[in-house]
Amino acid sequence: MQLGVASSVVRLLIRSAHKGGGGRPRREHGVMKGPDKRSSTQASAAFQSLRLVFVLATVMWASFLYYHFTVLSAGARRATVLDGASADPCRGRYVYVHDLPPRFNADILRGCQNTSDQYRWPDMCGFISNAGLGRALADPLDGDFTGENGWYGTHQFALDAIFHNRMRQYECLTTHSALANAVFVPFYAGFDFVRYHWGYDNATRDAASVELTDWLMRRPEWARMGGRDHFLVAGRTGFDFRRSNNMNPSWGTDLLNMPGGREMSVLVLEVSRVPHSREYAVPYPTYFHPRSDADVRRWQDRVRGLERRSLIAFVGAPRPDNPYNIRQQIIAQCEASDVCRLLGCGFGTSQCHTPGNIMRLFQRATFCLQPPGDSYTRRSAFDSMVAGCIPVFFHPVSAYLQYWWHLPVHHETYSVFIPEDDVRSRNVSIEAVLRAIPPETVERMRDEVIKMIPRLVYADPRSKLETVKDAFDIAVEGIIDKVARARAEAAADESSFSHAMEMFGFRRK
Ligand SMILES: *[C@@H]1O[C@H](CO)[C@@H](O)[C@H](O)[C@H]1NC(C)=O
Ligand SMILES: *[C@@H]1O[C@H](CO)[C@@H](O)[C@H](O)[C@H]1NC(C)=O
Numbered sequence: 001m002q003l004g005v006a007s008s009v010v011r012l013l014i015r016s017a018h019k020g021g022g023g024r025p026r027r028e029h030g031v032m033k034g035p036d037k038r039s040s041t042q043a044s045a046a047f048q049s050l051r052l053v054f055v056l057a058t059v060m061w062a063s064f065l066y067y068h069f070t071v072l073s074a075g076a077r078r079a080t081v082l083d084g085a086s087a088d089p090c091r092g093r094y095v096y097v098h099d100l101p102p103r104f105n106a107d108i109l110r111g112c113q114n115t116s117d118q119y120r121w122p123d124m125c126g127f128i129s130n131a132g133l134g135r136a137l138a139d140p141l142d143g144d145f146t147g148e149n150g151w152y153g154t155h156q157f158a159l160d161a162i163f164h165n166r167m168r169q170y171e172c173l174t175t176h177s178a179l180a181n182a183v184f185v186p187f188y189a190g191f192d193f194v195r196y197h198w199g200y201d202n203a204t205r206d207a208a209s210v211e212l213t214d215w216l217m218r219r220p221e222w223a224r225m226g227g228r229d230h231f232l233v234a235g236r237t238g239f240d241f242r243r244s245n246n247m248n249p250s251w252g253t254d255l256l257n258m259p260g261g262r263e264m265s266v267l268v269l270e271v272s273r274v275p276h277s278r279e280y281a282v283p284y285p286t287y288f289h290p291r292s293d294a295d296v297r298r299w300q301d302r303v304r305g306l307e308r309r310s311l312i313a314f315v316g317a318p319r320p321d322n323p324y325n326i327r328q329q330i331i332a333q334c335e336a337s338d339v340c341r342l343l344g345c346g347f348g349t350s351q352c353h354t355p356g357n358i359m360r361l362f363q364r365a366t367f368c369l370q371p372p373g374d375s376y377t378r379r380s381a382f383d384s385m386v387a388g389c390i391p392v393f394f395h396p397v398s399a400y401l402q403y404w405w406h407l408p409v410h411h412e413t414y415s416v417f418i419p420e421d422d423v424r425s426r427n428v429s430i431e432a433v434l435r436a437i438p439p440e441t442v443e444r445m446r447d448e449v450i451k452m453i454p455r456l457v458y459a460d461p462r463s464k465l466e467t468v469k470d471a472f473d474i475a476v477e478g479i480i481d482k483v484a485r486a487r488a489e490a491a492a493d494e495s496s497f498s499h500a501m502e503m504f505g506f507r508r509k
């Protein structure tokens, strides 16, 4: 495009040089005739040669400018757009993706068959198929839960791959890191955790993290903000990457405590709440991965129209070795109630791992109980909300202190809170609490939950939603905002530092 503009400028200049003798005199022809014509021609000749010099100089200047801008073209073009008043829809939203050596992502997936022993992630290869979504569902009991409708047997810890693939569809990618508002590091930290978690020493667990941070810190992109504009996705809990903060000295890698790992922002499924961490919680992946806005709307309409025959549903296993955990009581209360439906996940049963069974239960219930399990958060909370079931939380860390970007600030608009101590110590009846909620309130909460569905699901990374923002979009917006704040803080620090230096008589270059 610039080539076109430049060459037409040159052509225009050349044309006016040719016309130099003709353009003005033609008008003069009509005004002055006869005797004055000769002297006028002499003056005109001198004028014309001067003009020719001028025009040639202009042409050369134009060529120089043209050359200059062509050489700088790619970057300059975008910068011009960014600075210009023209509305660039990507302004402030550019993401640069590091081109990592494959040992940090693709090779980890390629090693998925190395999961033969019982402890490791079983059948990891199946879970990473379909761009990380897992196997397409083909539920014979309910035609809704099929791959064609966007349903997959997605593993709760598969976000590393889903997010990376989803990033390939992001509309504001840039190959010019200097123009990026955030820098994405597609390291599969969660998969790296699982491959060496059991039976390996610290050095082996940390090897990829050490190599990665070493690689990153040598890059020019890192120098720009000391890594504070970088982010990665570690699709597990934050504690899985903070071994030296953990009570168990052999749990996890230490990625987020090492130099390089400390500076980056990291998206996790549950934040560790270690002070000064840059962890941000994003939704667990659910089984639903829409391919279009219409897929989302169709699903929302469907769950809105469903008859909900049970008041309460719970899917989960007890934690018999943890007497402090309230699941035992929850299961006992549910079994004793005739409005509570339970999907047992005890040892040896696979019912509660069958996506169709889970979703069928949730979409027929008004309230879904979400007590803490091994950690505070649960994938199940997101599955239930996708089914239009109002979540009941028992601990604020299970949701309210986690998913700031994705869930409404006013948690009473979409969920019920029953403090776990009320259940544990005071034997509060969950059914009685839920029955006491007026039907209009229940209706309002369910509407809110259904409205939230798009923000809670990760779209199929192989296609693109048109206008609907999914969990990925919300997360990228959140990160870009954090980076912008970090940049502003750094600028403020810098200017107050300069100011202080000047006050003491120093001048900073
Ligand atoms: C699988 O494990 C074996 C032995 O531990 C190792 O030699 C091999 O390189 C691994 N394969 C992949 C693809 O990681
Ligand atoms: C592994 O690392 C943790 C802390 O990161 C440390 O407490 C523990 O002693 C280490 N284990 C060994 C065997 O060195």
Ligand SMILES: *[C@@H]1O[C@H](CO)[C@@H](O)[C@H](O)[C@H]1NC(C)=O
Binding pocket: 427, 429
């Ligand atoms: C808890 O309350 C139920 C009735 O709501 C009662 O049947 C049960 O015995 C109580 N349990 C304890 C430990 O008090």
